[in-house]
Amino acid sequence: MTTAEKHDAVASPGRCCIVEAGGSACGREVEASAPLALCTRHLLQAYEHVVGEVGVTDVAPVPCAACGSRLGVHYPSGWLCAVCEWNLGDRPDYDLGAGRVDVVYYIRRGDLIKIGTSSNPRGRLAQLLYDEVLAFERGDRALEQHRHAQFAAHRAGGEWFEVNDELLEHIRVLSAGVGDPWNLHRRWVSERVASGR
Structure with a gap:
């Protein structure tokens, strides 16, 4: 045959x-x-x-140490984070400075929004009184100053701005599809650590 x-x-x-x-x-x-x-x-x-x-995407057995995501990809050789591709089980070495990510942050207190910048937003925001973290945007002092100039017509004093449609639209664009801004920051940090840059 x-x-x-x-x-x-x-x-x-x-x-x-x-x-x-x-x-x-x-x-x-x-x-x-x-x-x-x-x-x-x-x-x-x-x-x-x-x-x-190609692996199987599923809930990981442990959260990613780099970005905190619970979604992983399981291969016969082990697990990778589905968000940042960090090897689950490996610990990032933040002491080497590789995890530094400058961000412009947008926080709300009452009817005011603060536009600030930090390479350690968790530490910086722990020093401030605010009601809500609205968004993060990758960038340093130059971007922060650009945003201050962009929304200068609504400045309430210092880095605080009155709530206005233009600023709210900018924040809406930054936060679209993000959910918790801290998850986005963790992803940026883990990508930075993983790339070694």
């Missing part, structure tokens, strides 16, 4: 189309919900192969 004849013999509707190593047709019944003409055994073999190549 030629290879084409073997394939034709296997390719009957409702039967697994795999030709086994010995040249004989698998011929097992294909489940009605199967996306390919493969029996359960061959679907599972294909799945295991794909998992080894």
